[in-house]
Amino acid sequence: GAVVSQHPSWVICKSGTSVKIECRSLDFQATTMFWYRQFPKQSLMLMATSNEGSKATYEQGVEKDKFLINHASLTLSTLTVTSAHPEDSSFYICSASNLAEDYNEQFFGPGTRLTVL
Amino acid sequence: GQNIDQPTEMTATEGAIVQINCTYQTSGFNGLFWYQQHAGEAPTFLSYNVLDGLEEKGRFSSFLSRSKGYSYLLLKELQMKDSASYLCAPMDSNYQLIWGAGTKLIIKP
Numbered sequence: 480g481a482v483v484s485q486h487p488s489w490v491i492c493k494s495g496t497s498v499k500i501e502c503r504s505l506d507f508q509a510t511t512m513f514w515y516r517q518f519p520k521q522s523l524m525l526m527a528t529s530n531e532g533s534k535a536t537y538e539q540g541v542e543k544d545k546f547l548i549n550h551a552s553l554t555l556s557t558l559t560v561t562s563a564h565p566e567d568s569s570f571y572i573c574s575a576s577n578l579a580e581d582y583n584e585q586f587f588g589p590g591t592r593l594t595v596l
Numbered sequence: 597g598q599n600i601d602q603p604t605e606m607t608a609t610e611g612a613i614v615q616i617n618c619t620y621q622t623s624g625f626n627g628l629f630w631y632q633q634h635a636g637e638a639p640t641f642l643s644y645n646v647l648d649g650l651e652e653k654g655r656f657s658s659f660l661s662r663s664k665g666y667s668y669l670l671l672k673e674l675q676m677k678d679s680a681s682y683l684c685a686p687m688d689s690n691y692q693l694i695w696g697a698g699t700k701l702i703i704k705p
Binding site: 511513520521522523524525528570572576583584585586587588589590592 | 626639641644693695696698
């Protein structure tokens with residue numbers, strides 16, 4: 480299957496700082512990338528969907544000014560958590576998909592664990 | 597609305613067979629995925645069904661009935677490493693995956 484990487488795999492930051500997470504599709508072109516957040520023992524929660532070259536579509540309740548998403552190329556999307564607070568501590572997972580493919584499988588990155596002190 | 601219904605937790609014995617059921621309601625349907633997720637890790641793809649019937653892939657099989665909004669994942673010859681959460685995720689008309697909380701499967705020796 481296709482490979483998606485995320486960087487960093489974990490990050491600890493102080494409250495009020497901004498954190499950028501990168502998601503890269505390594506061996507295919509991702510027309511669409513998805514950003515998820517998962518709290519312990521809870522389901523994946525879709526935060527936003529981004530298509531290359533256009534603005535991301537945010538899910539209800541997700542602040543677009545706080546979670547900045549950029550999908551500048553077919554292999555890279557970034558999520559920036561601005562002015563992070565302890566309640567933003569979570570497991571952030573990206574996935575990538577190529578809608579031109581047969582069944583739109585989402586390939587997941589390994590996730591980024593964010594801890595805000 | 598859209599929702600997924602799976603058992604919260606199941607327990608099975610090493611070497612045995614277990615079936616994890618999933619019922620779903622979505623706005624439109626573009627297939628159903630099953631993912632495995634170990635604690636602290638991202639989900640990994642197991643199977644995809646878009647037509648009714650059974651798809652077999654090694655020790656894992658997945659079944660779909662679109663008219664009933666029902667799917668199951670069948671795991672055979674269970675191994676300890678199969679202890680994980682199993683996520684049933686149908687894809688809606690916007691090609692978005694709809695996620696439930698998954699089924700935590702505990703394998704005992």
